[in-house]
Amino acid sequence: MAKQCIGILGGTFDPVHCGHLQIARFALSSARLDKVFIMPSRAPQYRQCIAGPEDRWQMIVAACRGDDALIPCRLELDREGPTYTADTLPMIRENNPGAKLFWILGGDAFLRIRHWHRADEILEQCKLLVCLRPDEADTDTVAAEAERLRESGYRVKILPMESLPFSSGSIRSALTEGRNPEGLDLCVRELIECKGLYGLPARIPESVAWLSRLSGALKPRRFAHSLAVAAAARDMALRFGEDPLKAEKAGLLHDCAKNIPLPEMQRIARENRLDADDDFLASSSLLHSVVGAWVAEHEYGMKDPAVLEAIRYHNTGCAGMSRLAMCVCLSDSIEPTRTVYPRLEEIRAIAETSLEKALLLSLESTAGFVTSRGYFLHPRTRDTISWLKTLPAVRE
Numbered sequence: 245m246a247k248q249c250i251g252i253l254g255g256t257f258d259p260v261h262c263g264h265l266q267i268a269r270f271a272l273s274s275a276r277l278d279k280v281f282i283m284p285s286r287a288p289q290y291r292q293c294i295a296g297p298e299d300r301w302q303m304i305v306a307a308c309r310g311d312d313a314l315i316p317c318r319l320e321l322d323r324e325g326p327t328y329t330a331d332t333l334p335m336i337r338e339n340n341p342g343a344k345l346f347w348i349l350g351g352d353a354f355l356r357i358r359h360w361h362r363a364d365e366i367l368e369q370c371k372l373l374v375c376l377r378p379d380e381a382d383t384d385t386v387a388a389e390a391e392r393l394r395e396s397g398y399r400v401k402i403l404p405m406e407s408l409p410f411s412s413g414s415i416r417s418a419l420t421e422g423r424n425p426e427g428l429d430l431c432v433r434e435l436i437e438c439k440g441l442y443g444l445p446a447r448i449p450e451s452v453a454w455l456s457r458l459s460g461a462l463k464p465r466r467f468a469h470s471l472a473v474a475a476a477a478r479d480m481a482l483r484f485g486e487d488p489l490k491a492e493k494a495g496l497l498h499d500c501a502k503n504i505p506l507p508e509m510q511r512i513a514r515e516n517r518l519d520a521d522d523d524f525l526a527s528s529s530l531l532h533s534v535v536g537a538w539v540a541e542h543e544y545g546m547k548d549p550a551v552l553e554a555i556r557y558h559n560t561g562c563a564g565m566s567r568l569a570m571c572v573c574l575s576d577s578i579e580p581t582r583t584v585y586p587r588l589e590e591i592r593a594i595a596e597t598s599l600e601k602a603l604l605l606s607l608e609s610t611a612g613f614v615t616s617r618g619y620f621l622h623p624r625t626r627d628t629i630s631w632l633k634t635l636p637a638v639r640e
C-alpha cells in the first residue's frame with residue numbers, strides 16, 4: 245500500500261485567513277498530499293498572539309469546515325510549555341505510522357529555518373514545501389538557501405505562488421479600524437464579532453461560553469454552519485425589520501442538539517414532555533429542533549421565548565410562526581456555506597425582497613425533494629406551506 249503523504253501547516257493563525265487555506269490546498273494538489281494538518285501553536289517563541297489558543301482553534305475549525313483533506317490538529321495546543329517542531333514531528337509520525345511528512349511553510353519562515361530549535365532534526369524528518377510568494381521573500385535568496393540545504397542532503401521543494409493582498413496583521417488592523425477585512429472567511433468573521441476578538445466589542449458576550457460548548461458538541465461542518473446561519477439571520481432580520489441580535493442568537497444555537505444521539509434526544513423529549521409526536525420521536529432531523537430549544541434554554545441559558553420559538557421551528561416551520569422565526573428558518577436553508585440544491589439561487593434572490601415568499605419557496609422545495617424520494621413529509625411543514633399561502637405578503 246502506498247505511504248500516506250501528510251502535509252503540516254503550522255503557525256499562529258491569528259486569525260486564520262483565506263491565504264492559509266489557499267497555501268494548504270495548493271500544497272495538497274502540487275505535492276499530491278493525502279491531507280494537511282492545520283496546526284496552531286499554543287505559545288510561539290517569537291511573537292505574542294492576540295487571540296487566545298481556543299479562539300484561534302475555533303476559527304480554524306470553522307474555516308476548514310470538515311473538509312476531509314484539511315484537518316485541524318490540536319497537538320501543539322494541548323501541550324504544556326514551549327512547543328518545538330522537532331518534538332511535534334515524532335508525535336505525528338507515531339500517530340501516523342509509515343507516513344511521509346511534509347512541512348509546509350512560507351518563504352520568510354523558510355529563510356529562518358536554520359535558526360529553528362534543532363533544525364537538523366526537522367530537516368531529516370520531513371521534506372520542506374516552500375510556498376513562495378514574491379512579496380514575502382526574495383526569490384533568489386530562497387533559491388540559494390534551498391540549494392544549500394539540498395547539498396547537505398535535505399529535501400526542499402519550492403512551490404511558487406501568487407502574492408496575497410492581505411495577511412493576519414492587515415486583517416486585525418482592518419477589524420480594529422472598523423473596515424471590512426479582505427481574506428476573512430465569513431464564519432470566522434462572525435465568530436470574531438460575536439465574541440469580540442481583536443479589540444472589537446463583543447456583540448454577544450454569552451457566545452464565548454456558547455461557542456466553546458458548540459465546538460465540542462457539533463461536528464466541524466455543523467459548527468461552521470451555525471456561525472453562517474447566525475450571520476445570515478442577522479442580515480435578514482435587519483432587512484425585514486426584525487431584531488438582529490435575537491436572530492443571530494437563534495442562528496448560533498439553532499442546531500445545538502443536532503449531534504445528540506437519537507435515543508438521548510428521545511429521552512429528553514419524553515422526560516420533559518416536549519411537543520414531539522411519534523414522527524418527531526423517530527427522526528433526528530425532525531427532533532433536533534424541538535430538543536434544541538430545550539437544550540438552548542436549560543443548558544445554554546437562553547430564556548428569550550422568541551429565540552426559543554425560532555429554534556423550535558427552524559426545520560419544519562409552523563403555521564403562525566413569527567417573522568423572527570421565519571428569518572432563522574430561511575437562513576438555515578440559504579446561508580452561504582450551504583451545499584447547493586435545486587432552486588437555491590432563486591430562493592436567495594427572492595429573500596432579498598420577500599421573507600414570506602422566499603420561505604414558502606424554500607419549504608416547497610424541501611417538500612418536493614422529500615416526497616420525490618419517497619421520504620416522509622411532516623404535516624407541520626405542509627401546514628406551514630398552506631398558511632404561508634394565505635398571507636397578504638404572498639398573495640399580493
Ligand SMILES: [Fe+2]
Nearest residue numbers: 498499558559
Ligand atoms: Fe437543523
Ligand SMILES: [Fe+2]
Nearest residue numbers: 469498499576
Ligand atoms: Fe441548521
